[in-house]
Amino acid sequence: MALQRIPRLLALTEGLWRCQLVMCQPLAVLQSTLGSLALQPRSLYTGCPQCAKHRGLARKKRDLSEKKLTRYFVDHRRIRVVGGAGGKGACCFHSEPRKEYGGPDGGDGGNGGHIILKVDSQLKSLSCITSVYQGNDGEPGQRDNCFGRNGEHIYIKRQECLVNYQVPLGTLVKEEGMLLADLSKPGDEFLAAQGGSGGKGNRFFLSNENRAPMNSTPGEPGEEKRLQLELKTMAHAGMVGFPNAGKSSLLRLLSNARPAVASYPFTTLNPHVGVIKYQDYVQLAVADIPGIIDGAHRNRGLGFAFLRHIERCRIIVYVLDLSHKEPWVQLKSLLYELGKFDETLLQRPHVIVANKLDLPGARETLQCLRQETGSRVIGLSALTGENAEELLLHLREMYDGRKQDGKISYRDW
Ligand SMILES: Nc1nc2c(ncn2[C@@H]2O[C@H](COP(=O)(O)OP(=O)(O)OP(=O)(O)O)[C@@H](O)[C@H]2O)c(=O)[nH]1
Numbered sequence: 001m002a003l004q005r006i007p008r009l010l011a012l013t014e015g016l017w018r019c020q021l022v023m024c025q026p027l028a029v030l031q032s033t034l035g036s037l038a039l040q041p042r043s044l045y046t047g048c049p050q051c052a053k054h055r056g057l058a059r060k061k062r063d064l065s066e067k068k069l070t071r072y073f074v075d076h077r078r079i080r081v082v083g084g085a086g087g088k089g090a091c092c093f094h095s096e097p098r099k100e101y102g103g104p105d106g107g108d109g110g111n112g113g114h115i116i117l118k119v120d121s122q123l124k125s126l127s128c129i130t131s132v133y134q135g136n137d138g139e140p141g142q143r144d145n146c147f148g149r150n151g152e153h154i155y156i157k158r159q160e161c162l163v164n165y166q167v168p169l170g171t172l173v174k175e176e177g178m179l180l181a182d183l184s185k186p187g188d189e190f191l192a193a194q195g196g197s198g199g200k201g202n203r204f205f206l207s208n209e210n211r212a213p214m215n216s217t218p219g220e221p222g223e224e225k226r227l228q229l230e231l232k233t234m235a236h237a238g239m240v241g242f243p244n245a246g247k248s249s250l251l252r253l254l255s256n257a258r259p260a261v262a263s264y265p266f267t268t269l270n271p272h273v274g275v276i277k278y279q280d281y282v283q284l285a286v287a288d289i290p291g292i293i294d295g296a297h298r299n300r301g302l303g304f305a306f307l308r309h310i311e312r313c314r315i316i317v318y319v320l321d322l323s324h325k326e327p328w329v330q331l332k333s334l335l336y337e338l339g340k341f342d343e344t345l346l347q348r349p350h351v352i353v354a355n356k357l358d359l360p361g362a363r364e365t366l367q368c369l370r371q372e373t374g375s376r377v378i379g380l381s382a383l384t385g386e387n388a389e390e391l392l393l394h395l396r397e398m399y400d401g402r403k404q405d406g407k408i409s410y411r412d413w
């Protein structure tokens with residue numbers, strides 16, 4: 001019996017020993033004598049149960065692979081929304097002992113619930129949006145002039161116990177290609193489908209001419225719409241460049257985002273947004289999108305549809321690769337492809353960044369690039385972090401400048 005208790009005792013004591021708690025002499029003796037049983041030492045957790053829970057959560061979260069992310073990142077959805085139908089009006093008469101002609105007392109039906117799209121800034125993708133949303137129907141009217149209950153409105157993320165659905169910030173709502181709403185501010189709402197109004201009970205039809213109306217109306221059906229939801233990433237600055245130029249490496253260097261980096265082209269398949277945090281608590285969001293190549297507008301490479309994710313960026317960062325002999329050719333191609341997508345993108349304030357300054361011969365190429373473009377080019381290395389401050393300061397200057405113009409505010413990216 002005593003032998004059976006030994007392993008448990010040992011487990012307790014070794015934990016105490018590992019945590020270097022104040023260990024009394026008898027425990028130390030026991031530890032040394034039972035050590036021959038060679039149980040693996042385990043760490044004794046001395047905190048409360050809540051802390052133990054947190055300890056489990058503190059495990060490092062593994063980044064999702066780009067392929068898996070593609071499954072989760074959805075920037076297009078077609079949905080059918082149907083508002084709830086109105087409840088039917090009741091047709092009945094008051095009945096009480098010794099009251100023969102009680103009169104009509106059929107209550108009205110409740111209104112059907114609307115379907116409302118609401119912005120949730122925590123959401124980053126449209127993946128949680130399902131294809132059909134059916135509104136809640138209103139309840140029918142009841143006798144004794146009881147009106148039916150209105151259908152609960154449905155918001156397109158389930159939140160607490162309410163049926164409550166939401167969309168990410170930057171969602172465009174279109175119907176047959178026509179823009180209905182641009183949900184670009186936190187808290188924005190859009191009434192996607194209106195619920196039908198409830199029917200009238202026979203009490204409603206009571207008049208001097210008709211003291212015993214026998215008619216009541218059914219509730220109206222809810223509105224039905226087929227909508228396209230399109231997500232455009234919201235960031236202050238967007239990076240464009242050829243594959244392998246080092247956009248993701250740069251984003252990793254500047255911000256807390258962790259996009260995948262590899263030496264093969266098209267490593268990035270989805271847009272990533274990182275936040276640069278300045279010491280005075282100003283935060284600047286930077287988006288990294290998949291690389292674009294010559295002929296992207298003819299659907300070469302990954303095409304250029306994802307350029308819509310930089311459409312809302314106020315600053316465009318062209319990332320060029322100094323390992324190429326003529327990076328200015330890359331710049332021309334980028335400008336051409338951007339112009340094909342949207343001419344106005346070319347008028348946006350921009351920064352030209354030449355990456356991979358650490359490579360041999362890169363400084364000479366940088367000089368040539370400056371001469372060719374005739375504008376400011378920030379040479380840096382995303383790998384070593386060399387000269388990254390210049391880019392950080394320049395982005396901040398541009399951001400502050402545009403904020404003073406009233407073109408950027410915290411609410412309006
Ligand atoms: N020597 C050097 N290599 C770099 C630098 N920046 C990035 N790289 C390398 O270049 C390769 C591509 O980097 P990425 O950050 O994945 O490039 P990307 O532009 O995001 O590429 P895509 O996602 O395919 O568009 C990786 O092997 C990086 O290690 C740099 O400053 N110096």
Ligand SMILES: [Mg+2]
Nearest residue numbers: 247248267268
């Ligand atoms: Mg990348």
